[in-house]
Amino acid sequence: MTDDSSRRDALRGISAAASLVLVTGRPPPRPSRVSSQEREVLRTLLAVERDTVATYDDCLAVIGGVPASDPLLSFQGMLEALAQHFRAHHQEHATQVALHLVEQGGADDVGAGKSLRPAGFRPTLQNVIALATNVEKAAAIAHGDAQRRLDHGVNARLVAAIVSVESQHFVVLDLLARGFVTPPATTANQPAAALAATARRLVPRAFVVTLGDAPGLDDEHDLPFHDVSQ
Secondary structure, eight states: OOOHHHHHHHHHHHHHHHHHHHHHHSSSOOOOOOOOHHHHHHHHHHHHHHHHHHHHHHHHHHHHHHOTTTGGGGGHHHHHHHHHHHHHHHHHHHHHHHHHHHTTTTTOOOOOOOOOOOOOOOOHHHHHHHHHHHHHHHHHHHHHHHHHHOOOOHHHHHHHHHHHHHHHHHHHHHHHHHTTTTOOOOTTTTTTGGGGGHHHHHHHHHHBSOOOTOOBGGGGGGGGOOOOOO
């Protein structure tokens, strides 16, 4: 199977899953068991998600402790709110991957995860953005590669729903890291708690489609379209 055809199959699977939820009000059933190789793929992805969560914990600690001389200090609150939001997404991803893994005969034995902060990391807000960008890129690639190695459609749908969101994370952070965009001036010198809703609007949901009790982008009925008449 080619990469293009596997992606098309996964997208068809997402559409079919969403249709089933809309028609029956319930997600498609998960298999009771899959191959040991497939369970190992899920186990690897669970470790990726928990390492990413741990890395965001590290990033949040750095954000909270940067000196007043940091060039991006005025956007400290916005970066903290964004890191909290993306961390929550990865926590939801880990929860769903673990659920699929255990229900299919695997064991949730990868532990709590460890930070991917590299040696020599300089604790600045710019480097926090860069580190989060690197981690999101690696996570998206890991899930995209795993999707090709999953035989069961339910697992492929799960991973497709996750990789789409992690790719969004990467794009948002990469634009910040490269200086192509900056947070709005209205977010400057604001605390993270006041900017949580602003951060949530950037990537609204942890999944593209509903997965069990986890809402997806398809549940975002109030997501506004941009005004093109101005």
